[in-house]
Amino acid sequence: MKTAAVAINRLSYSYAASDGRSVLALSDVSLVVEQGSFVSLLGPSGCGKSTLLYLIGGFLKQEGTAIHVDGVPVTGPGPDRGIVFQQFALFPWRTVLGNVVYGMEKQRVPRAERLDRAHKLIRDVGLAGFEASYPSQLSGGMRQRAAIARTLAVDPAILLMDEPFGALDAQTRGIMQEQLRQIWQATGKTVIFVTHDVREAVYLSQKVVVMSKRPGTIKEIIDTSFEGSEADARVQSAVEDIWQQVKLEFADAPAHA
Numbered sequence: 001m002k003t004a005a006v007a008i009n010r011l012s013y014s015y016a017a018s019d020g021r022s023v024l025a026l027s028d029v030s031l032v033v034e035q036g037s038f039v040s041l042l043g044p045s046g047c048g049k050s051t052l053l054y055l056i057g058g059f060l061k062q063e064g065t066a067i068h069v070d071g072v073p074v075t076g077p078g079p080d081r082g083i084v085f086q087q088f089a090l091f092p093w094r095t096v097l098g099n100v101v102y103g104m105e106k107q108r109v110p111r112a113e114r115l116d117r118a119h120k121l122i123r124d125v126g127l128a129g130f131e132a133s134y135p136s137q138l139s140g141g142m143r144q145r146a147a148i149a150r151t152l153a154v155d156p157a158i159l160l161m162d163e164p165f166g167a168l169d170a171q172t173r174g175i176m177q178e179q180l181r182q183i184w185q186a187t188g189k190t191v192i193f194v195t196h197d198v199r200e201a202v203y204l205s206q207k208v209v210v211m212s213k214r215p216g217t218i219k220e221i222i223d224t225s226f227e228g229s230e231a232d233a234r235v236q237s238a239v240e241d242i243w244q245q246v247k248l249e250f251a252d253a254p255a256h257a
């Protein structure tokens with residue numbers, strides 16, 4: 001049996017709003033993400049998808065021990081969890097190569113090894129030839145590839161992705177989805193992927209977690225690991241089913257606070 005990379009047990013989370021009240025963003029969320037699996041979080045705007053991702057990443061603090069990564073309670077960020085944001089979080093003053101080696105410098109990986117690893121990753125994400133370019137000289141898709149390479153460079157066991165392709169045009173997005181799928185299959189990393197796009201979620205993931213409107217709860221977890229000759233038809237029918245679920249939540253979701 002696969003072991004749980006992430007186990008969440010009855011997690012609730014509130015933000016302190018500026019008027020002193022608190023905003024309940026997540027309510028009683030329980031979820032197991034198995035090691036090496038690809039799970040998408042889907043739900044209406046403001047339902048707490050990013051909040052859940054940041055809590056798993058340890059970037060938001062929570063009291064208690066509702067989240068475990070490999071059996072250890074999350075108390076803060078760690079090198080076992082890498083995050084990719086929608087807006088390409090690259091250092092503008094560093095080249096592509098400089099960005100990709102950054103985390104390895106912090107980890108004191110020897111220079112020759114970090115350059116080797118960086119060059120390989122840059123090739124893997126299709127950026128060979130752009131090592132010396134600065135982020136401002138790259139297209140959106142290229143920047144996001146560089147950001148993915150930078151996150152992969154420190155070899156996190158778990159990749160947390162917050163709408164990583166949300167800002168890309170449809171064609172680039174399709175190419176990036178295919179590349180991510182290949183990276184996932186080649187590396188066996190656990191991926192938790194936030195998206196608004198039902199088709200993207202079904203295409204990429206083994207499981208789609210549908211969340212309710214705020215306060216976010218888990219409405220349904222749908223198995224989408226289709227293989228074989230029926231796969232295409234089953235993807236299509238899963239997209240339609242999940243879309244129906246999500247539509248109900250979107251229909252009466254409050255405006256994003």
Ligand SMILES: Nc1ncnc2c1ncn2[C@@H]1O[C@H](COP(=O)(O)OP(=O)(O)OP(=O)(O)O)[C@@H](O)[C@H]1O
Pocket residue numbers: 015016017023024025043044045046047048049050051052214256257
């Ligand atoms: N710093 C904050 N202070 C107060 N409330 C917040 C804060 N950050 C988020 N929220 C609220 O918490 C709820 C969940 O936000 P979150 O960004 O996790 O939702 P989301 O599902 O990722 O939304 P989207 O799909 O629009 O990105 C929202 O109602 C939001 O307004």
